[in-house]
Each structure stands twice: as C-alpha cells, then as structure tokens.
Amino acid sequence: MIRINENYLKLQASYLFFEIANRVAAFQKDHPDKEIIKLGIGDVTKALPKACIEAFHGAVDEMAENNTFRGYGPSQGYQFLREKIAAEDFQARGAEISSDEIFVSDGAKCDTGNIQEIFDTNINVAIPDPVYPVYLDTNVMAGRTGEFNNGRYKKIVYMDSTRENGFIPEPPNESVDLIYLCFPNNPTGVTITRDLLQTWVNFAHEKKALILYDAAYEAFIRDNSLPKSIYEVNGAREVAIEFRSFSKTAGFTGTRCSYTVIPKTCMAYDGNGDKHSLHSLWNRRHSTKFNGVPYPVQRAAEAVYSEKGKAQVKELIDYYLNNAALVRQKLAALGFECVGGENSPYIWLEGKMNSWKFFDLLLTQAGVVCTPGEGFGKCGEGFIRISAFNSYENIQKAMYKIKKALTD
Numbered sequence: 001m002i003r004i005n006e007n008y009l010k011l012q013a014s015y016l017f018f019e020i021a022n023r024v025a026a027f028q029k030d031h032p033d034k035e036i037i038k039l040g041i042g043d044v045t046k047a048l049p050k051a052c053i054e055a056f057h058g059a060v061d062e063m064a065e066n067n068t069f070r071g072y073g074p075s076q077g078y079q080f081l082r083e084k085i086a087a088e089d090f091q092a093r094g095a096e097i098s099s100d101e102i103f104v105s106d107g108a109k110c111d112t113g114n115i116q117e118i119f120d121t122n123i124n125v126a127i128p129d130p131v132y133p134v135y136l137d138t139n140v141m142a143g144r145t146g147e148f149n150n151g152r153y154k155k156i157v158y159m160d161s162t163r164e165n166g167f168i169p170e171p172p173n174e175s176v177d178l179i180y181l182c183f184p185n186n187p188t189g190v191t192i193t194r195d196l197l198q199t200w201v202n203f204a205h206e207k208k209a210l211i212l213y214d215a216a217y218e219a220f221i222r223d224n225s226l227p228k229s230i231y232e233v234n235g236a237r238e239v240a241i242e243f244r245s246f247s248k249t250a251g252f253t254g255t256r257c258s259y260t261v262i263p264k265t266c267m268a269y270d271g272n273g274d275k276h277s278l279h280s281l282w283n284r285r286h287s288t289k290f291n292g293v294p295y296p297v298q299r300a301a302e303a304v305y306s307e308k309g310k311a312q313v314k315e316l317i318d319y320y321l322n323n324a325a326l327v328r329q330k331l332a333a334l335g336f337e338c339v340g341g342e343n344s345p346y347i348w349l350e351g352k353m354n355s356w357k358f359f360d361l362l363l364t365q366a367g368v369v370c371t372p373g374e375g376f377g378k379c380g381e382g383f384i385r386i387s388a389f390n391s392y393e394n395i396q397k398a399m400y401k402i403k404k405a406l407t408d
Contacts, residue, residue, distance in 0.1 A: 007143040020041065023360075023363065036369060049250055049316065052301070073294075078104070080298075086101075090231060094232060104298065105290065107247070107257075108243045112138075112214055116139055117285060124157060125144055132214070163350075167185065179211045182213075184340075185344070186214075191226050201235050202235070217248055221343045244258060248345065260282070319392070324344070330399035338350065348373070368401055370384045
C-alpha cells in the first residue's frame, strides 16, 4: 500500500500565515463593512521600480520575435544577472564571491526550505527562537526534529533570542552541525554587528558546522557599520551559505526572483570524514529539480543594478523605513517596548498579553492585522510583529486605530 511521509504528521497545526489568513477571512465574512489594514504578512505594496518594468517589457518583446526568443535558460541563472549580483552585492563590499557561485531561483523561501535536502537526516540542527517558520517546518518534514512536546521539538537545538540578549542568539553549548541565522532578523527586525557575526563564523569553523545565512532584508540596512553579507566576515566562505531575495529589495514578491550563494570553498563531510563541495551538491540538486527563472524576470532583476534602478530601489526602501519609523514612534508613545524598525521593515512589539489574544484584539477592535509572536516560536509568546509594508496613509490610519482600541 502507498505510505505517507509520517514526519508531516509532526507539523504543528497549519502554517502560520495560512492560519492568519483564515482568521482574517472569517472576521471579514462576519463584518463585511469593516475596513481591514494588513500589517501582518511581509508582502510589499508599492509597484515595481520603473527601471524593472521597462526591462520587463523589453524582454517580453524579445520573446515575441523568433530571432530573440529564448526557451529553457540555464538552471543557475543567466550570466548577465549573476555577474551583476557578484559585482554589486559582494565584490563592491569586499566580499570574494564570483558569478559562478550564485544560483538564481524563484524565492528565498524555496531555497531556505530546499537546501536541507543535501544534508544527512541525522545531523544536529540549531535554530533561533523566534524564527521564520520555514526553517523549522522543513526540517520537521525531513525527519530531523523528533517529537513535539511542550512547545518544542525534541531533537532541535533552540537558540533563544530574548530581550536579555538583545534578541541575538549566542552559539549553543551543544554540538551542532547546521545553524540557521537571519539578519536583519525576521521576525524581530534586529541586526547583527560584524564582530558578533565573526564569533559565529569562528564557532562554525571550530565545530565543522555550516551556517545558513538568510539576508533577505539586507537592503534595509542603512547603518554602514553593519555587515550586509556574511561574506564580509573573515573565513565565512568555508562555512556559510547565503540567501538573498529581490522580493523586499525591489518588490518582486509577485514576480519571484532570488538567489543563493554557495562558495566553491564551502565543504561538508561524508560518514568517513571526507570533504565534499556543497556547491557541487547544490548544483546537482538545483539542475535536477529546477528549470530556471523566466528570462523576462531575470532581465527585470538585472535592472535593479542600473543607475536608475538603484535610485528607484532606494526610494522604495526609504518609503518602507519611513513607515517603520512612524510605527515605532506611535507604539513607543503608547508605552510599548519594541525593537526593529531601524535597518529593518519589521517592528517586534511586547504586547503585555498572549500574542494570539493581542492579535485578535487588534483585528476585532482596530481592524489591523499583525503577526502573533507565538507563531515564530516559544520565545515569541507575548510579542507581535508589525510590518511596515503598506502605504504611509494606511500606516497612519492603523496607528490611530490601534491607539483608539487600546485607550478608549
């Protein structure tokens, strides 16, 4: 008889954002006239930069002519985009990354979820708490986590991110093989200094571990003293894989384009202790299971690096950071302690009550959707995440409604 992967039965309830969508839909059904302002899921609201649209149109026109039409492209991405990424995102910041160490894909979510396929199921995995749910759930599906008990999986090494440590986890005392890090962090919005990141790279070298570094929100970093890439840190090429996205950078959430960087010097070990190239393993997996991002999308992504594109992307990011600053200001005035919102589009707010209860309160009383911290892990209980991805006018309106709901 056909059997299921029983690890899926260990997943807790539904995916966080699916649960949020269901609660919002149920409330809207019962209150069809109630205005809802969504500051929960991290989906952008501003249109694509004009430079990207122009490149998109040009590439679509090319697809309409036999002599410029393109069919299957290279699975790793077109060289014109990979060269721009290597030069602009890494080499310009002193990071030694070449174009052939870059894999273009249709989303950082996909890559951070799929990358675990190239690792043994018996490795020890360290994951921050709170954290983006995909890191944990994909390891549950793979069978690395053991049973769920009292809010946590038995075999996962949880790295608590709390107010006491500035929401930046410390290297664990336990032996670990695979480490997930995300900065600027989702959900807390905090950033990491170069010195602290160096500590993690040194730890990975010492333990022969690998860091999976999610830098999807690096474009929001305005503090030049902060690293945008883990490869700005000495020794990272040997122990880190980095994930990047055009979704939040240039509004590609509905267009789908991202990339993963795996240096050729990044190694892992087999059962005999022999080294193997993770670049080669991922290239094999990527080529087998992925047929490439569409040519027009990659041309649009390339336009991000043009002079016009850079200016337009900066304008987009500045807009959302201005939203985040307003959220921080208004919440602080209400007496809430929060982090993030600086060098990040997310504000992490201590709600002074159960996080799902606070979620329901804001939804029903203010018509504002946030993300309950409990959905990001045990350490997220009592917190909520508010996203700056909306119009400035809606942010103003949401802050007014929250104030009214909490003070009337």
